[in-house]
Amino acid sequence: MKDRMETSPAQDADTMARARARRRLLIGRSMVYLVAILLALWVLVPIGLITSMALTTPEVVRSYPKGVLPFIPFSFETMRFFLSSRGIVPGLINSIIVAVITLVLSTLIAAPAGYAISRYLFRGRDAFRLAILAVRAFPVVILSIPLAVTFINLGIFDRVYSLALMHTALTLPTTILVIGSVFASIPYELEEAAQVFGCTPLQAFRRVVLPLVLPGIAAAAIFTFVMSWNEVFAASVLTVQNRTLPAQVLVALRVSPEPYKFAGGFFMLLPSVIFIFFIRNYLFNMWGQVSK
């Protein structure tokens, strides 16, 4: 302090150093922005390309070289062509049925387990958590091949609900962990306070905890839906006539023209992109906690 007031050269040096530091910070800042924008483009550009292919006429899709400007001419022709192709609408309906059954089953089975791992300390809790983590990391869909053999023997092969059973096994571990972390974010004291004020444990749960965890559980359910919607290996193995949308597109891929492919890709991508925006605040509940 004293130096600064007495000697002006040092003061100059100081301001210069500060200016340099500020400039460096500014450059650093803009570098960060540049990197962020580049990375965002890396993610967004491919989505933009497929979108512009899907929302134009099939003639433009077949043309070469492709224009730089997207959506010229803007048209739903390609989408209409895709949606009117054989097996697409039934596949869409099957996909939705499978995903809804999966969502309901998965949430119903996972919610109690999620509650248990976040609220109770019991012998075997860590083992259970570890088992859940292990199952989630495992290539569960590969198991659809032995399951197919069993389903054929039981006579429930090629049904949408038997595929939903497989998808539930696939999504269950994730759903348990997410719901567990959602419950863990609600302090137990709230439940206790409600009980002190005369609620039964069940009432305390229903009136106090449930409204608080419902958005989180909804996010988990949406994610379950998306996982089932996207899943293609088990769907191709376990269904023949009742194909889901991805399975139908996969089978038709080799023999289908480009407008069909691009419209299909866009159509499958769309719900996922929308859903991720709805549940973005819960992303860390979903995947973040694997490292804890």
Added chain:
Amino acid sequence: MRSLWHRQTRHPRRQWAPYILILPSLLYLAVFFAWPMVRAIRLALWDEAAVLRVRAEPAVHGRVVGALPQGIQVALLDRHGSPTGAAMPSGSQALTETWFQVEGNDPEGHTILGWAPEGRIRVRVSDEQGRPIQGTVRPKLGATADPLTSLYAEPDERSPVTGKLAGGTPVRITEQAVLEVWFLVQAQVEDEVVTGWAPSRWLQVYRDGISGRVDRGDTGRFTTTYIRHMLNDRFFRPALGTTLLLMAIIIPVQFVLAIIMALVIQSRIKFNTIFLAIFAIPLAASDLAVGIVWYAIFTQSGYLNSLLQALGWITTPRTYLAADTRHWIIIAIWLAEVWRATAIVMVIVVSGLQAISQEVLEAAEVFGATLWQRLRHVILPLLKPSLQVALILRTILALQVFAVVIALSGGDVVTVLANEAYRQYYTLRNMNVAAAYSTLILGLSMISAIVYLRLVRSQEEARA
């Protein structure tokens, strides 16, 4: 302190509750995860029709005198009808013979009751259900020693004769029995001649009637046939090689990108949350859709060629996704997978970063550490647990790459393990070999998980 208090109150009071709450999920995973896993291993390593047991008697509970491997040629020495034991397997080619229990008068006028083979009785009258109720004894043609037809106490030619009927005698048919034909088979199995009775359902009888082969065994046996079939498959080596190659080139790039993304998010720039949401989009993207997106870029009339032509670098479109441009397909798969699966690593790394106390990061900055120094000495060491988890997860997920490969290569030029499991199952209808591939993928996943966990533990022990 508070959590300690929880421990004391919650623990003893309702011990049973958590177990009941986790029970449904445990049961579900047992049925749809553990059990199919066992099934996969069984399908891959167990030949259900490997050997046929042959017996001393033509009877289901006869003493087992030997075993014949499936497919072996056998001589048929004798035949005999026996009551069918278990239900016939569907699609079996069991030979049967029918016996009638008949009642009629012998030449002396005595009424006798006994069993005769179907061939000896001509059915004259049947009831509404088509069951024969009346018939006549067929006359024996030719000059045989005994012109009379014998009736037996049991539907078995070895049982005592109860009487004899002349040809043309009218009889009442009281009962009928369907017997399965058993053969006395003989074959040479490794220097040893095995002779014994076997039901015809397991055998294929040749036209000459005195020789045949063991069509299916009735007993399972451990086998490496399916594993060997998989190893000798022409697609096996390319599939394994490509899977490992993809793993090796995808994962490092993903980690670098993910760490950069996480640092960008962590630096708390404006629109932080928007960038995070954008980076996270591929997390929910279908792998098939992502394959198609990159197909749109790399196909011959696609965006890459359009761009290169607009820049004047090429004059005619090049092909990338063809059989003779395998390396370009690999590059396309590599980009698509990096695009798709970096998001999950990013989310894990971001949440790992958030767990690191902000003071530590700021302290390093205050002491003038450059970004690289901070990364090298502070951030990465603290992130290690998160990175290890992400690494396990990514490695195992990389073993499952499937739809992206199909979308970009059609599944023939470039193939991966999951695609081969699908091909064996779907195109070739060979469940056992498909299960062998599944078992291989499961095994590789397990090995990588164990290796990583070991590494983590040994490092922790070294640090302690």
